[in-house]
Amino acid sequence: MSEAIDYKVIGTRPIRPDGVDKVTGRAQFGADLNLPNMLYGRVLRSPHAHARLTRVDVSKALEMEGVYAAISRADFPENPSDLGKNIMARDKVLYHGHAVAAVAAKSLICAEAALALIETSYEVLSPVLSLDEAMADDATLLDDECFTKNLPETPDKPSNIAAVMTLSRGDVEEGFEQADVIVEGDYNIPMAHQGYIEPHACIANINESGQGSVWTCTQGHFEFRALTAKVLGMNVADLKFIASEIGGGFGGKTTIYLEPLAVLLSQQARRPVKMMMTREEVFRASGPAAGTHCKIKVGARNDGTITAAKAWLAYEAGAFAGAPMGPGAMAVFAPYDLENFHVEAFDVLVNKPKVAAYRAPGAPQSMHAMESALDELARKLDMDPLDLRMKNAASEGTQAPYGPKFPAIGLKECLEAAKVHPNYTSPVPEGAGRGVAVGFWFNVGMQSSAEVHINENGTVTIIEGNPDIGGSRASMCLMAAETLGVPYEQIRAVVGDTESTGFSNVTGGSRTTFATGMAVIQACEDIIGQCKSRAAATWGVDEDQVEWEDGQAIPSPGVNADVKPLTLADIAGNAAKTGGPLLGRASLNAQGAGASFSVNMTDLKVDRETGKVDVLSFTAIQDAGTAIHPAYVEGQMQGGAAQGLGWALNEEYIYDKDGVLENAGFLDYRIPVASDLPMIDTQIIEVPNPRHPYGVRGVGETPIVAPLAAAANAIRDATGVRINDLPLSPPNILAQLDNA
Amino acid sequence: MKVVFPDHLLQHTGGEREVELLAVNFRELLLALDERWPGIEEVLAKCAVAIDGQIYQDAFLEPLHNDSEIFFMQRIEGG
Amino acid sequence: MGAFAYVAPSSVAEALAVLDEHASLGKRAQVLAGGTDVLVQMRTVDTQPRTLVDIKGVAETNRVDIGATETFIGAAIPSAVLNDNAELKALFPGVIESADLIGSTQIQGRASIGGNLCNSSPAGDTIPALIASSGVCVIAARGGNREVPVEDFVSGVGTNVLEPNEFLIGIKFPNPAPGTADAYLRFIPRTEMDIAVVGAGVSVTIDENGTCTAARVAIGAVAPTVLLVTRASDALVGTQLDDTALEAAGVACTEAASPISDKRGTVEYRRKVVAVLCRRATAIARDRAKLRVRTKVR
């Protein structure tokens, strides 16, 4: 670990600026705004998983009293993108729950009644519901125009395989020949949902000329504006998007569903239109994580050195292309220094909702397969599973499987910490099993903007463009406090709307504290420069004779000026005389986000008569770079662990033979409840990212990756039986124990 | 400098995985590559790139050195 | 299209009059107690208008009456209230723990035994426990109350013997004889918040020698209705309730079960686990009964 830097406020755990509003019920989420004269919008959804939509007629609904607008495909621009077709079905419906029409009415009850008056006819087609079915040569096609991308030559006939991707190095077959031990496995994971507690909701208020505003719960209101404008053929400058507080997203609120519908309905009705998905609609018609089928083969020498690794990864894209098979393929072997590997990945259309990002999209599925295979390899080699990973671990300078050499990374530090952690060194509880696994995510930078306003009393207002999901406003305030040298309490952070601050990409990819933080720091540096110049003007000295220290301007050492230091408040109070208000700003496209690695371990107990799993302990160790607000870093690690465990143990999309989701509610889509989990121990490893002023890496996504295999490996340890397919639900476990 | 393409771009480079080129920044590199394989610039513009180990989603103005290692890769987004 | 209406009668007679009027006019009425099933159904699978007849204002449906020989539990009492009744808990621990398993703390603030029974789901948590403890439904009807043993109340998935102009007032139980105790177990994948994948309610009576003299075993979520498994009882009576006897009762449950595969479990899984729960619940009931051999609980 690198030397600890002595920060003043970074690393402390102050109360978040939005906290009081959230514990008192004042915070306004997507559905929490009502406007005068507002209507309620509802969506009619397809009762079929795959059908030609031969007729849709909203005219009778429009005649109903209390109904002010009704729309269907005819109201949208021609030549839609896939996103446009997902927002509103055109010639085909491609999943059960696909939107086919929408109405706006004076009440929810009235809107619901109006849906029954919309006339539709369908020519039902057979649904394609599994990867095997979809990839078969004679498969029913979702899209006759889908020709597999990235092949050396474009194929001459369409298929459900939207794209393939390969990654390779060395010679795998030769590598396997060098191996003393080879393990192979075949792993299936069904679709799972992000399960944010707040359903999608928005209000659009659009005038006759197509100008107006949209209030919405989103991970990125600038990108929602861009996507909505594109789907509707509108001008982004005519639309103001305001991000409400957001009740969880985890990737699921990086794309739009309701917004274009609300905009069109509002424009037609000339009144504000509020739309809220029901929980059932969230499950049926927003984007879950891809279901996968992964095959892994790994060979090693007796000393544990991996000589070759091979992966075949098929991802369900849902109704439209775009499964995260690329990152899945790039992540699968990322923690390891491999000479010979080959990865082949597929983006496959099936009649299920179009998948969306879910925390480290693509990585949990492929890495579950690899980390399970490594557990088997360690058993065959009779080697400690952490030692096996350490033997092959990537470190600074290792050529990553996806190309470049890694800069400073913290995998080995995490493995070392795990090896001596009490959850690893203590005896495994009677009847339980212990599993370990490694997680990884790239993290990204991208575009961010920030403005820093110094108020007349020296307090600071930060305006940034990233919705705050997990406490990022607190992190922004901390980084600004550190940079400016003023107390945290003196700073407020605000998420501006699309008209009040510069463009920012979504809150996602673990980028906000990294990239938006970088913008905030630069904006603060801009302020410091201005303050120095104001102080110089006040004192009548040159700018280079002023320094900024502990939140005040002081004369540089050796400068002979008999002046008192000027605090931020002093300079702000006198701003009118020295050039007007103080406003700092920065906008950037942040590069150099640092990859983050984790090691998870868990003790699980299995009831061999019922297959029920008890989670006895869980430890998450992760290289977070510098932890700006450690409590929220721990929170990300704990939340990711809970989501990963949920996916491992009970969460799954269950479809009937017609492609109808059978568990579209929190009763049967079983996310972990409080009594399912123990306290989740965390250990933050801080290997600073050299590309960030304070060493931030990005934290939010890596935590969901390792729990899947850690749980599977613990159950293998507890029962002696390797169960390849998730979830490790009681019926699955009991069936596998009986088969063994 | 060394420029490396991933498998899915080989269809655009006639199967060449690695080339040596000279350019002072990334923008010039793209132009040089496009000269060699007309049309590839448009494809590469949609890629991320790693320059000496650092991943850039958009590297347009990044300076390059004679001994730089450049890997094109798929863009990463996140949740 | 009709509309929703809500009435809250304050007596049995008034409630019956409302139900009768609707029945005679062919209008739909539905009795509402805690509403934890009714409201969900109204919002999802059955959105058609109806008159909701809230019986919580009818005193009898809120009464707990622990008599010398029998106990009456009103149909509309929330689980949370039952759970706070220590005397009731001591008498029928299995029945109360079944009520305590319905949903979350919030659900228990509303959900009632009567509602659980009238919802008539094969997976209803209280039903196996009510049957095991020989519960009898007290039904308000126009000619006076009528009584139906719980095992005869549910007629199919979601259906029961109530006429449209009747409603359930409560359940009565014979007070447990010396050496008698009950227990209920259900299996769910999580620790809370799920619908039973399998449930088993057991009541046993043992004599001073530890010999089982009477037993009732009822199993849930493994057939269209909750089953009273007499062959399981037969396997227990006359034994010391040892492992062999428990095993045999479990096998009888597996044989009696005719489950389906659905999103909550497979046929094979349910058949297997029903035996496990029968064994485990019987062991709990047995251990409780041993503590009561010489003492009548009331």
Add this chain to the structure above:
Amino acid sequence: MSKVQITSSINGESVEFLCEPQQSLMEILREELGRMGTKEGCATGDCGACSVLVDSRLVCSCLILAVEAEGKEITTIEGIAGEDGLHPIQQQFLEHAALQCGICTPGFIVATKALLDRNPDPDEETIRYWLAGNLCRCTGYDKIIRAVQGAAKELAHQA
């Protein structure tokens, strides 16, 4: 459709409203009365975000008809803080960073209030089972449980 007039007490204040017989208390609280602190996560009683106290008992406001609120005393999240500021439960949630997105927080705080009102010193297992009907997808519950433990301690200290 004929609306029904209802009078309830909400956070100690007498409130009259009109509702359709099939509307839930949650819908009326939010869409008619503007008490937006009570959140909708599922409307089927599975997530606990809409938790309120009705005559001091913890319930999901999505599973009560608004007409059933006649004459009842309802406490929502807006009624938890006292005249002197935040309730210790709210304060402890802040100090323990027991919220990330915050959508589940009002429900958790109302449910915690109901727990500590009846059991001032619950153990971890009791807390976890009591709160099993409140779903949180962000925190993994760890910091929430610690906040509840902290609140119990704080309240005992104040008593």
